[in-house]
Amino acid sequence: MDKLQITGGSKLDGCIRISGAKNAALPILMSTLLAEGTTSISNVPHLNDVTTTLELLGILGNSMTLDEKMTVQVDTSTIHSFEAPYELVKTMRASILVLGPLLARFGRADVSLPGGCAIGSRPVDLHIKGMRAMGADIDVVDGYVRARAPEGLKGARIFMDTVSVTGTENILMAATLAKGTSIIENAAREPEVVDLANCLIAMGAKISGAGTDIITIEGVDKLYGCQHQVLPDRIETGTYLVAAAITGGKVRLKDTNPEILEAVILKLQEAGAEINTGPDWIELNMHGKRPKAVNVTTAPYPGFPTDMQAQFTAMNVIAEGTGIITETIFENRFMHVSEMKRMGADITIQGNSAICRGVSEIRAAQVMATDLRASASLVLAGLVAKGDTLVDRIYHIDRGYECIEEKLQLMKASIKRIA
Numbered sequence: 001m002d003k004l005q006i007t008g009g010s011k012l013d014g015c016i017r018i019s020g021a022k023n024a025a026l027p028i029l030m031s032t033l034l035a036e037g038t039t040s041i042s043n044v045p046h047l048n049d050v051t052t053t054l055e056l057l058g059i060l061g062n063s064m065t066l067d068e069k070m071t072v073q074v075d076t077s078t079i080h081s082f083e084a085p086y087e088l089v090k091t092m093r094a095s096i097l098v099l100g101p102l103l104a105r106f107g108r109a110d111v112s113l114p115g116g117c118a119i120g121s122r123p124v125d126l127h128i129k130g131m132r133a134m135g136a137d138i139d140v141v142d143g144y145v146r147a148r149a150p151e152g153l154k155g156a157r158i159f160m161d162t163v164s165v166t167g168t169e170n171i172l173m174a175a176t177l178a179k180g181t182s183i184i185e186n187a188a189r190e191p192e193v194v195d196l197a198n199c200l201i202a203m204g205a206k207i208s209g210a211g212t213d214i215i216t217i218e219g220v221d222k223l224y225g226c227q228h229q230v231l232p233d234r235i236e237t238g239t240y241l242v243a244a245a246i247t248g249g250k251v252r253l254k255d256t257n258p259e260i261l262e263a264v265i266l267k268l269q270e271a272g273a274e275i276n277t278g279p280d281w282i283e284l285n286m287h288g289k290r291p292k293a294v295n296v297t298t299a300p301y302p303g304f305p306t307d308m309q310a311q312f313t314a315m316n317v318i319a320e321g322t323g324i325i326t327e328t329i330f331e332n333r334f335m336h337v338s339e340m341k342r343m344g345a346d347i348t349i350q351g352n353s354a355i356c357r358g359v360s361e362i363r364a365a366q367v368m369a370t371d372l373r374a375s376a377s378l379v380l381a382g383l384v385a386k387g388d389t390l391v392d393r394i395y396h397i398d399r400g401y402e403c404i405e406e407k408l409q410l411m412k413a414s415i416k417r418i419a
């Protein structure tokens with residue numbers, strides 16, 4: 001199994017391009033199921049989760065082409081299956097996003113329940129509740145969500161008890177082909193939800209309010225293939241900004257969008273980083289300084305993203321002072337802490353907070369991660385640790401970071417993939 005070997009000590013210095021967002025590309029690729037004809041999606045990141053999504057679309061009977069620039073064309077005219085099997089769903093929770101589109105367009109879907117994962121139990125009850133409110137008949141049997149709506153879905157008013165990103169996306173997609181008006185209240189406001197809504201609008205959907213907590217959808221009879229470009233990955237962007245900050249270095253990130261990263265940029269400035277931005281680029285310069293510890297509390301967008309929590313924990317580990325990281329979205333998202341402690345970090349977990357007392361030096365170790373962002377945070381820790389850090393189980397990283405070692409090498413990090 002591949003590992004990443006990182007030799008700590010280099011200050012990052014360089015310029016890289018940011019890829020399309022994983023969390024936008026996945027729902028958008030699933031949304032092609034709603035459209036008659038062929039949909040063309042560009043700026044799709046080259047990630048294991050995208051490969052899994054294409055495999056799933058293939059199993060359902062879609063024909064697909066992919067060029068070397070990762071523009072994906074999906075033709076849905078040959079769909080013949082309505083089942084997302086456990087073997088795929090267990091490797092990627094976002095597979096649940098086929099539920100809304102299949103049910104809305106074909107009146108049936110059988111999707112394996114994703115189950116829990118390293119960061120929490122992650123139920124899908126709100127997805128199911130939303131589809132039921134639209135008239136679907138749903139049973140959960142043998143580990144599968146079996147949903148039927150032979151007469152089609154009906155528009156409904158749906159209140160989300162908890163803000164859920166993929167829950168909002170699934171219900172939004174289902175509502176585009178429902179009869180009548182649907183209103184999603186307490187909807188997720190994440191930029192990836194807005195990107196999905198923009199793609200659906202390009203297909204002919206009637207949607208207003210995406211990006212606010214009330215989304216209104218007027219159902220239409222049919223949607224048609226369109227062209228759409230996936231928005232830049234704000235979490236990849238944030239991860240490389242922290243990589244530069246933690247090493248006292250500087251980076252320029254291009255093909256990104258600073259406007260959707262405000263909470264992260266403000267915290268990096270609080271840590272002492274100089275940040276300059278343009279319409280599609282961000283520069284961070286730490287001027288060789290050690291970061292100052294910051295307090296962070298995760299929250300739904302526009303709050304501080306849970307997907308950046310582990311990376312900021314890594315920064316606090318070597319920062320000046322004490323920073324408290326509070327996780328409010330997932331109940332078990334501190335798996336990186338015990339690995340960081342093995343590298344010399346001084347962290348105490350109290351309830352859903354990690355109290356990080358900054359130390360001036362950490363040491364390399366062989367570490368293992370259990371989820372995507374935890375793995376990324378261990379790579380960041382490796383960039384400043386004394387010696388050679390080995391990060392194991394990097395299939396988690398390959399789910400969500402395109403060519404992480406090549407991008408870090410371009411910024412003068414000493415990192416390589418070893419078998």
Ligand SMILES: CC(=O)N[C@H]1[C@@H](OP(=O)(O)OP(=O)(O)OC[C@H]2O[C@@H](n3ccc(=O)[nH]c3=O)[C@H](O)[C@@H]2O)O[C@H](CO)[C@@H](O)[C@@H]1O
Nearest residue numbers: 023094122123124125126127162163164165166167329330
């Ligand atoms: C593919 C994708 O976009 N993944 C992102 C998405 O995950 P995902 O959409 O799975 O996360 P949610 O926004 O749904 O989860 C938020 C909270 O709601 C709870 N919940 C969710 C659904 C439900 O039916 N019932 C329920 O109780 C979850 O357990 C969690 O505590 O948003 C998360 C929160 O920003 C991010 O960390 C993930 O990177």
Ligand SMILES: C=C(OP(=O)(O)O)C(=O)O
Nearest residue numbers: 023093094307372373400
């Ligand atoms: C938790 C994440 O993704 P997923 O929802 O795909 O597990 C993530 O991107 O950090």
